[in-house]
Amino acid sequence: MSNEVIHKTVVVGPLQCNCSILICPKTLEAIVIDPGDEAEKIIKNLDSGVKVKYLLHTHAHFDHIGATEAMKMATQATVCLHKADEMIYQNLPMQGRMFGMSFSEAPAIEKFIEDNEELKFGEQKLEVIHTPGHSPGSVCFRLSGSEERVFSGDTLFRQSVGRSDLWGGDHSLLIRSIKSRLMTLDDEIRVYPGHGPRTRIGEEKRKNPFL
Ligand SMILES: [Zn+2]
Numbered sequence: 148m149s150n151e152v153i154h155k156t157v158v159v160g161p162l163q164c165n166c167s168i169l170i171c172p173k174t175l176e177a178i179v180i181d182p183g184d185e186a187e188k189i190i191k192n193l194d195s196g197v198k199v200k201y202l203l204h205t206h207a208h209f210d211h212i213g214a215t216e217a218m219k220m221a222t223q224a225t226v227c228l229h230k231a232d233e234m235i236y237q238n239l240p241m242q243g244r245m246f247g248m249s250f251s252e253a254p255a256i257e258k259f260i261e262d263n264e265e266l267k268f269g270e271q272k273l274e275v276i277h278t279p280g281h282s283p284g285s286v287c288f289r290l291s292g293s294e295e296r297v298f299s300g301d302t303l304f305r306q307s308v309g310r311s312d313l314w315g316g317d318h319s320l321l322i323r324s325i326k327s328r329l330m331t332l333d334d335e336i337r338v339y340p341g342h343g344p345r346t347r348i349g350e351e352k353r354k355n356p357f358l
C-alpha cells in the first residue's frame with residue numbers, strides 16, 4: 148500500500164476557507180487544518196475508520212475556527228493553536244459581530260503549538276512554521292515526505308499575501324515572515340493557501356508582486 152498521504156480540501160463558509168484534511172493511509176489517523184465552517188461537510192469527508200488526532204489552525208480568525216467546536220464534539224480531537232493568537236481565538240463572538248455573524252465561544256485550546264514543532268499523525272509528520280504578520284500567532288504547516296507541501300493559511304496566497312489591518316496585523320512583519328521562512332523552501336513545494344487556488348514556492352518567488 149502506498150504511504151502517500153490522503154489529502155482533501157473542503158471549501159467552507161461565506162469566505163470560502165480551504166479546510167484541509169490529511170489522512171495517514173496506513174493508520175487512518177488524520178488531522179484537520181482550519182475547520183472554519185460547515186462541520187457536517189468536513190465530517191462527510193472523513194471516511195469510516197478515520198480518527199482525527201488534531202484540529203489545527205493556521206490562525207484564529209473566525210473563518211478558520213468557526214466550526215472548531217462542532218468538530219471537537221464530533222471527533223474529540225485535540226484543539227491546537229499558536230499562543231500568540233489566543234486573544235483573537237477567545238474573542239470569536241466579537242469577531243462574528245464585526246462581520247455580521249453569530250458565534251458562540253470557541254472550545255478550550257488544548258495544545259499550544261510552537262515554531263519548529265513536529266506534529267505526528269500515523270506515519271506522517273507536519274512541521275509548524277511560525278509566520279507572524281497576518282496575525283501574531285499565524286503559522287504555516289509543512290508536510291514532509293515524497294510530496295512535500297505547505298499549508299500557508301492567510302499568510303501567503305497565490306500571487307498575493309494576507310491583509311494586515313486586523314487585530315495585531317503587521318505588514319512588514321508579514322513580508323519578513325514569508326521571505327525568511329517560506330521563500331527559503333524548495334521551489335517545487337506545493338502551497339495550499341487558506342483561500343483560493345494552490346501554487347508553488349518557486350512560482351511565488353517569480354510572480355508574487357508583494358515580495
Ligand atoms: Zn485571516
Ligand SMILES: [Zn+2]
Nearest residue numbers: 208210301341
Ligand atoms: Zn481567512
